[in-house]
Amino acid sequence: MASPEIDTLTQALSRLPGLGPRSARRAVLHLVKRRETALDPLLRALEAVAEKLATCSICGNVDTTDPCGICSDTRRDSRSICVVEEVADLWALDRSRLFPGRFHVLGGRLSALDGVRPEDLTIDALLRRIEAGGIDEIVLAMNATLEGQTTSHYIAERIEAFPVRVTQLAHGLPVGGELDYLDEGTLAQALRARRPVA
């Protein structure tokens, strides 16, 4: 029954992560019933982002400026770079406000299964940033998966020759983690990396 325009909008929304056909319909209904307060603002917001969308030529972040807000923020520590797999990881880390430096987005992880090789990631660009100088520390913040860690090791080896400190995120118990419920891999990591009680 719905008009083709409304159908198309429902379909476009239902492809967003977290929205299925049912919730997309509810969202469309919400939008069409609230033109001034919901539909128009969303439309203007999308237009603004679509108009300016850019991939940062330095770090690979997606933003509305190039260089991105992080790379052009002079209050941030330009001497340390946190290397992540995806833009999503960059956003997650940045949201935590725990890392004061810059980032580098690899655009994926090495994967024999998916045929992702080093040249498919932005590893060379990372090496060029290090070569250009002014970098003290590279923080490898790959996912704690087999592929993430393989990528981490590979990059660590490639960086070895440069006079920078290479670190990686600690692995162990997550905050609030109960031993009883944790997988053996995490327990093994936590045990292996145990530290003296302060």
Add this chain to the structure above:
Amino acid sequence: MASPEIDTLTQALSRLPGLGPRSARRAVLHLVKRRETALDPLLRALEAVAEKLATCSICGNVDTTDPCGICSDTRRDSRSICVVEEVADLWALDRSRLFPGRFHVLGGRLSALDGVRPEDLTIDALLRRIEAGGIDEIVLAMNATLEGQTTSHYIAERIEAFPVRVTQLAHGLPVGGELDYLDEGTLAQALRARRPVA
């Protein structure tokens, strides 16, 4: 850290039903990473709907044409009108494809608590549709709530004088409903409206 444009888009999306701040962020990330396949299509779909959005002057449905697709569909039975509280109810009933007639959206329900009086709903417009003739049956499809049923009774009384059949949706056990889990109100309705086994 995110640019103001991206922040604004995240906020606009997070106001949709079913999306919180977290899933809105994920949706934005999805959009900005897939410009051609996600962001642009959604933008065009929103534009198309925003451009044509209209409230049907006959039934109150929201659509991209006036009269709406249902009121202008000559294959539908124009002799029966299903009266609903909200556009959402119309869409839900229409999706089921079980009702072949037209609709009438009241725009709410009578509510002493919220100060909604008969003149705040489109009851007069419904009476004019009936007065205009050519209507055999009015199906009252209000919600099975106290306010919905009050509205239903009120409208039934107002229609009494017209030569139309007035019906309402059956109340009873929902499909798959287990007696053990149903509320007393539903059980009482089901018992009161019990029917001879065919």
